Amino acid sequence: MDSEYHLDDLIQALATPRGRSAIAVMRVSGPGCIEAIARVFSRPDVLKKSEGYRVHHGWILDENGGRVDEVLVTVFRVPSSYTGQESAEISCHGGPAVVDRLMELLRTIGFRDAAPGEFTFRAFSLGKMDLTRAEAVREIIDARTDRARALAVSRLAGSVKSVIDEVKDAVKHQAAVASLALDYPEDEAEPVPFDSELIRVSRDSLMNLIQTWRTGRLYRDGLKVTFAGPANAGKSSLFNLFLREERSIVTERPGTTRDWVEAWVSLDGIPLQLIDTAGLRRETDDPIEVEGIRRTRELLAGSDLVVAVADGTEGPAAAVALEREEMTVLSEGAGIAEDPSQTGDRLIRVWNKSDISPEAPEGWIPVSALTGTGFSELEEEIRSRALGGGAAPEADAPVIDSARQKDLLERAVSALDRFSDGVGLGENAPVDLLAEDLHEALDALGELTGTVTRTDVLNTLFSEFCVGK
Amino acid sequence: MDSEYHLDDLIQALATPRGRSAIAVMRVSGPGCIEAIARVFSRPDVLKKSEGYRVHHGWILDENGGRVDEVLVTVFRVPSSYTGQESAEISCHGGPAVVDRLMELLRTIGFRDAAPGEFTFRAFSLGKMDLTRAEAVREIIDARTDRARALAVSRLAGSVKSVIDEVKDAVKHQAAVASLALDYPEDEAEPVPFDSELIRVSRDSLMNLIQTWRTGRLYRDGLKVTFAGPANAGKSSLFNLFLREERSIVTERPGTTRDWVEAWVSLDGIPLQLIDTAGLRRETDDPIEVEGIRRTRELLAGSDLVVAVADGTEGPAAAVALEREEMTVLSEGAGIAEDPSQTGDRLIRVWNKSDISPEAPEGWIPVSALTGTGFSELEEEIRSRALGGGAAPEADAPVIDSARQKDLLERAVSALDRFSDGVGLGENAPVDLLAEDLHEALDALGELTGTVTRTDVLNTLFSEFCVGK
Numbered sequence: 024m025d026s027e028y029h030l031d032d033l034i035q036a037l038a039t040p041r042g043r044s045a046i047a048v049m050r051v052s053g054p055g056c057i058e059a060i061a062r063v064f065s066r067p068d069v070l071k072k073s074e075g076y077r078v079h080h081g082w083i084l085d086e087n088g089g090r091v092d093e094v095l096v097t098v099f100r101v102p103s104s105y106t107g108q109e110s111a112e113i114s115c116h117g118g119p120a121v122v123d124r125l126m127e128l129l130r131t132i133g134f135r136d137a138a139p140g141e142f143t144f145r146a147f148s149l150g151k152m153d154l155t156r157a158e159a160v161r162e163i164i165d166a167r168t169d170r171a172r173a174l175a176v177s178r179l180a181g182s183v184k185s186v187i188d189e190v191k192d193a194v195k196h197q198a199a200v201a202s203l204a205l206d207y208p209e210d211e212a213e214p215v216p217f218d219s220e221l222i223r224v225s226r227d228s229l230m231n232l233i234q235t236w237r238t239g240r241l242y243r244d245g246l247k248v249t250f251a252g253p254a255n256a257g258k259s260s261l262f263n264l265f266l267r268e269e270r271s272i273v274t275e276r277p278g279t280t281r282d283w284v285e286a287w288v289s290l291d292g293i294p295l296q297l298i299d300t301a302g303l304r305r306e307t308d309d310p311i312e313v314e315g316i317r318r319t320r321e322l323l324a325g326s327d328l329v330v331a332v333a334d335g336t337e338g339p340a341a342a343v344a345l346e347r348e349e350m351t352v353l354s355e356g357a358g359i360a361e362d363p364s365q366t367g368d369r370l371i372r373v374w375n376k377s378d379i380s381p382e383a384p385e386g387w388i389p390v391s392a393l394t395g396t397g398f399s400e401l402e403e404e405i406r407s408r409a410l411g412g413g414a415a416p417e418a419d420a421p422v423i424d425s426a427r428q429k430d431l432l433e434r435a436v437s438a439l440d441r442f443s444d445g446v447g448l449g450e451n452a453p454v455d456l457l458a459e460d461l462h463e464a465l466d467a468l469g470e471l472t473g474t475v476t477r478t479d480v481l482n483t484l485f486s487e488f489c490v491g492k
Numbered sequence: 493m494d495s496e497y498h499l500d501d502l503i504q505a506l507a508t509p510r511g512r513s514a515i516a517v518m519r520v521s522g523p524g525c526i527e528a529i530a531r532v533f534s535r536p537d538v539l540k541k542s543e544g545y546r547v548h549h550g551w552i553l554d555e556n557g558g559r560v561d562e563v564l565v566t567v568f569r570v571p572s573s574y575t576g577q578e579s580a581e582i583s584c585h586g587g588p589a590v591v592d593r594l595m596e597l598l599r600t601i602g603f604r605d606a607a608p609g610e611f612t613f614r615a616f617s618l619g620k621m622d623l624t625r626a627e628a629v630r631e632i633i634d635a636r637t638d639r640a641r642a643l644a645v646s647r648l649a650g651s652v653k654s655v656i657d658e659v660k661d662a663v664k665h666q667a668a669v670a671s672l673a674l675d676y677p678e679d680e681a682e683p684v685p686f687d688s689e690l691i692r693v694s695r696d697s698l699m700n701l702i703q704t705w706r707t708g709r710l711y712r713d714g715l716k717v718t719f720a721g722p723a724n725a726g727k728s729s730l731f732n733l734f735l736r737e738e739r740s741i742v743t744e745r746p747g748t749t750r751d752w753v754e755a756w757v758s759l760d761g762i763p764l765q766l767i768d769t770a771g772l773r774r775e776t777d778d779p780i781e782v783e784g785i786r787r788t789r790e791l792l793a794g795s796d797l798v799v800a801v802a803d804g805t806e807g808p809a810a811a812v813a814l815e816r817e818e819m820t821v822l823s824e825g826a827g828i829a830e831d832p833s834q835t836g837d838r839l840i841r842v843w844n845k846s847d848i849s850p851e852a853p854e855g856w857i858p859v860s861a862l863t864g865t866g867f868s869e870l871e872e873e874i875r876s877r878a879l880g881g882g883a884a885p886e887a888d889a890p891v892i893d894s895a896r897q898k899d900l901l902e903r904a905v906s907a908l909d910r911f912s913d914g915v916g917l918g919e920n921a922p923v924d925l926l927a928e929d930l931h932e933a934l935d936a937l938g939e940l941t942g943t944v945t946r947t948d949v950l951n952t953l954f955s956e957f958c959v960g961k
Contacts, residue, residue: 039516039586042509043633045611045960046517048583078545078566082649089887090645092632097547097566112583114517117508117958118633120641142514163561164512164587172589176559180551418558489586491514 030108030145033059034137035129037122038491044117049125050491051134052110052142057098059132060111064096075100083113085128092121106142107149140488144481147473154473154484155183158425161488162243170292171242173418182421183428184472186232190225191468194439194461197222201458215454217446226439232423233432238416239424245287245294246409249322251349252332253341257375260392261332262286262299290402293409298322323352328408330401332373333387335380342384346372371404427480431471438464499577499614502528503606504598506591507960513586518594519960520603521579521611526567528601529580533565544569552582554597561590575611576618609957613950616942623942623953624652627894630957631712639761640711642887651890652897653941655701659694660937663908663930666691670927684923686915695908701892702901707885708893714756714763715878718791720818721801722810726844729861730801731755731768759871762878767791792821797877799840799870802856804849811853815841840873896949900940907933 033053039046051060061067065082073079077098083091095114104110115121126136140161147157159178166172178184197217204215250258265288284299300319323329331349333342353369374380377389377397388404390397406415416422423429442460445452469475502522508515520529530536534551542548546567552560564583573579584590595605609630616626628647635641647653666686673684719727734757753768769788792798800818802811822838843849846858846866857873859866875884885891892898911929914921938944 036514038514039508040511040513042511043958044509045505045507045519045633045958047508048515048517050514076547076549078547080545080572089642090649092641092645093648097564103549114581116629116632117961118635118641120635120638121632124638124641160585163585163590164514166587166589169589169593172561172587172593173558176561179562180559489512489514492586 028138028141028144030148033134034141035126035134036137036142036491037126038112039117041119041122042117043119046114047117047122049113049115049122049129050110050137050142051113051129052104052106052108052137052145053134054109056109056134057111059134060096060113060129062132063091063128070096070098073098075103083115083125083128085124086131091124091128092116102149102151105151106145107151108145137490138486139490140485140492143488143492144485153184154471155187155428156181157473158428158484159183160492162424164489164492165243167245167287167294168242168289168292170289170415170418171294173292174239174242174416174420174422174424177419177421178423180419182419183232183423186228186421187468187472190228190435191465193221193225194464194468197442198458198461198465201454201461204454205458214450215452215457217457219443219446222439222443222446226436226443229432229436229439232421233429233436235416235420235422236424236426236429237411238413239422241293241409242422243424245296246327246405247296247298247325248328248330248405249298249300249326250330250332251300251319251323251352252345253334256332256334257392258332259284259299261330261373261375261390262297264392264395264398265295265297290406290409291415293406295405298326320352323349326369328369328371328405329353330371330373330405332375335374335376335383335389338381339384342372342374342387346370368408371401371408373401427484428471431467434467435464435471438467497607497610497613499617502603503610504595504603505606505611505960506595507581508586510588510591511586512588515583516586516591518582518584518591518598519579519606519611520582520598521573521575521577521606521614522603523578525578525603526580528603529565529582529598531601532560532597539565539567542567544572552584552594552597554593555600560593560597561585571618571620574620575614576620577614606959607955608959609954609961612957612961613954622653623940624656624892624897625650626942627897627953628652629961631893633958633961634712636714636756636763637711637758637761639758639884639887640763642761643708643711643885643889643891643893646888646890647892649888651888652701652892655697655890656937656941659697659904660934662687662690662694663933663937666911667927667930667934670923670930673923674927683919684921684926686926688912688915691908691912691915695905695912698901698905698908701890702898702905704885704889704891705893705895705898706880707882708891710762710878711885711891712893714765715796715874716765716767716794717797717799717874718767718769718795719799719801720769720788720792720821721814722803725801725803726861727801728753728768730799730842730844730859731766733861733864733867734764734766759875759878760884762875764874767795789821792818795838797838797840797874798822799842799874801842801844804843804845804852804858807850808853811841811843811856815839837877840870840877842870896953897940900936903936904933904940907936 031054033051033056035049035051038048038050057070061070063083063085064070065084066079069079075098079096079098081094081096083094085091092115097112099110101107101109113125115125143157143160146152147154156179159175162175163172163179166175200215200217250262252258262284266286286297288295288297300322329349331345333345349370372387374383374387374389375392377383378391378394383389388397388400390401438460442457445457445460466475470477500523502520502525504518504520507517507519526539526542530539532552533539534553535548538548544567548565548567550563550565552563554560561584566581568579570576570578582594584594612626612629615621616623625648628644631644632641632648635644669684669686719731721727731753735755755766757764757766769791798818800814802814818839841856843852843856843858844861846852847860847863852858857866857869859870907929911926914926914929935944939946939949
């Protein structure tokens with residue numbers, strides 16, 4: 024870990040967002056931090072003698088005994104604290120001037136500002152949580168929708184860790200079998216009694232976890248869904264229907280550009296980033312419009328899904344032309360998109376104004392943005408494409424969303440596959456190499472939960488936390 | 493108070509600002525709120541049996557037993573809580589999705605969202621704090637500088653209330669004397685034994701408080717200081733010198749207008765809103781420039797202080813012309829300014845580029861924005877004008893900044909003045925009217941601390957609080 028991260032330093036951070044509010048909470052941690060805080064607290068002895076999980080009312084006083092603020096101080100003792108160290112939380116009035124003065128005062132008595140994620144790093148270093156749970160802490164805070172929160176909370180509760188721990192136990196047991204065989208080569212005539220079935224089951228558990236990654240990412244990062252089509256097709260009406268019907272998370276309407284409008288909504292907990300493009304299609308020489316068209320095409324190419332909205336009243340020919348156009352843009356931009364093989368799968372065809380139009384052509388979803396008819400079919404289509412046809416995960420299912428975890432799981436699976444292949448050779452199985460395969464799998468899983476640590480990985484992981492966590 | 497403000501309702505609010513952060517704190521209050529929270533807490537019995545000032549670790553669970561978040565719950569029992577009621581604080585992960593889900597869940601078990609200031613209103617209603625201290629809570633949160641915070645903290649600690657209480661005691665005593673005289677009119681031949689000296693001293697205490705109002709407002713709202721003068725005089729260099737030398741609070745540079753640049757700095761705890769104008773002075777027909785000039789003049793007219801920056805190298809004649817110009821603008825705009833009589837006092841004359849200029853004319857402060865020479869003299873001039881020549885208040889001095897408090901103090905002083913005039917009549921003093929004067933003073937002071945309450949006043953006062961306080 025970074026050399027700045029000395030576990031014995033007294034660290035402090037504002038644990039709540041800056042801004043005017045009822046209260047703000049300062050968090051401090053480190054050996055002796057209660058004694059230090061007591062020096063600026065109006066009831067020092069009470070604080071020093073306090074047990075953990077106790078709250079004390081009083082005033083923070085400056086060097087001259089002047090009142091800084093009326094506060095509540097919560098005391099945490101080893102090991103029952105977030106970091107595992109002696110810690111405290113100071114709950115003060117939520118004013119920026121108060122927070123600034125408090126932080127300044129704490130600096131003068133030996134506290135330094137904590138780095139992002141430093142409290143959680145301490146918790147990890149002192150064995151309070153493994154890396155899958157540490158990552159879950161950040162993921163809970165970053166969750167865009169309630170389902171994303173639920174999946175991250177389930178990871179925090181240990182759903183992923185318990186799968187990994189079970190596999191680790193199985194692999195360790197087989198590694199012990201290999202050790203024994205290597206230590207007592209006299210038995211070499213007999214095939215080593217490996218439990219291939221156990222390793223197969225373990226390998227499948229890991230594969231199942233790997234397969235949750237796509238879903239985990241979906242709930243974490245969401246899906247970019249862009250509306251395309253001619254200006255009169257009713258894209259904006261459809262866009263607004265989503266804002267009305269779905270729970271709108273954040274609505275951003277950049278005032279500086281007229282090119283597109285953007286909003287986040289939640290579709291059964293899947294965050295959708297909806298983008299309503301200006302629908303520029305006509306040939307033009309105006310450099311501003313040309314630039315607008317270029318940006319719209321870029322947007323479409325970079326979208327996870329494109330909803331092509333045809334004006335049903337214009338008849339099937341218009342729909343076919345639109346489809347051809349969008350498919351061209353999508354295949355052009357396939358290089359930008361995540362999965363170029365799915366160019367066609369990214370297009371959803373909407374036959375708008377279905378209430379006053381002839382019947383929709385094959386493959387087009389009839390929708391009336393005006394009456395709302397067909398809207399739930401459109402939602403279902405988006406949901407189904409998003410989940411790749413699968414079902415939404417249970418809220419407490421073990422689901423991973425970290426690329427780091429996925430890569431390590433894949434490393435473990437490869438090692439277990441090599442092991443199984445080797446065991447398949449029967450008497451000729453090279454036991455020393457099989458043992459190596461098992462240790463390779465254990466290393467990958469150890470790195471995943473953090474029992475095997477790599478400084479660079481830890482630095483990256485914790486630097487993504489907010490300060491105060 | 494507003495009919496929405498039932499003291500027995502279970503209320504909830506997010507007490508920390510919205511946003512991604514290490515933790516967020518939900519605050520709840522109301523009779524039975526601990527029992528209610530226990531229904532969604534993983535360790536209900538622990539919570540129900542908990543004493544006050546205890547913290548409990550656990551999970552908030554939804555209707556189906558699903559984990560919402562890992563939390564710390566702090567229990568407060570009657571009367572040792574902020575509101576004086578049974579209360580709790582739930583410290584959860586600082587993610588918007590967590591906070592939304594928690595608030596939603598609490599609503600389903602009987603909590604309603606608190607109105608702004610409702611927690612403090614309960615504290616006031618249940619006798620936990622008088623109105624001067626309730627107002628101080630908001631003022632601490634709103635404080636722009638450390639000095640403003642210190643003055644508000646001193647009010648919270650009771651500095652203003654103790655002055656008022658002392659005066660109230662004295663006035664009550666005299667009111668009792670008047671009562672006695674009215675009840676036993678047989679003694680009417682003797683003059684009623686009022687203690688005029690006591691009332692005079694009380695009246696002076698109140699006057700002293702009234703006189704702190706200007707200072708209180710100064711530290712609370714700050715001073716608008718606009719730099720004016722020709723484009724080449726070095727206004728921006730001076731402006732930037734302030735940003736470098738003083739502690740910059742918030743720097744706002746509106747990107748949409750080129751008319752002026754604005755920044756807040758703290759001058760010994762006085763918040764200064766510095767405005768650097770474009771310095772448009774020349775005659776023009778361009779409608780955009782005309783509009784710019786109009787806005788600059790409006791800014792100057794609405795400023796508390798105008799720093800006229802002359803280019804010293806252009807000699808005294810240029811300074812005289814500039815002074816005349818600014819005085820004209822200031823007197824034109826006097827209607828907008830707070831105190832029209834002080835037109836001249838609002839102008840500070842700076843002789844910039846003093847390092848390469850002839851000597852400054854009488855009344856001009858020689859400054860070199862380049863070398864920094866004369867900068868502290870300019871600061872001193874601003875500070876002196878701001879404080880009206882007086883000294884800065886001690887951090888723990890009783891200082892008021894509320895217009896409401898000032899008006900009530902003035903009402904009390906008038907009543908006491910009428911009383912003193914009446915007592916001066918000796919034997920002919922109309923005791924019944926004198927008694928009324930004393931009660932009028934007591935009413936005003938009672939309204940100030942909140943023992944006499946007026947619904948409309950309370951509504952206004954508490955609606956200015958943030959939600960959760």
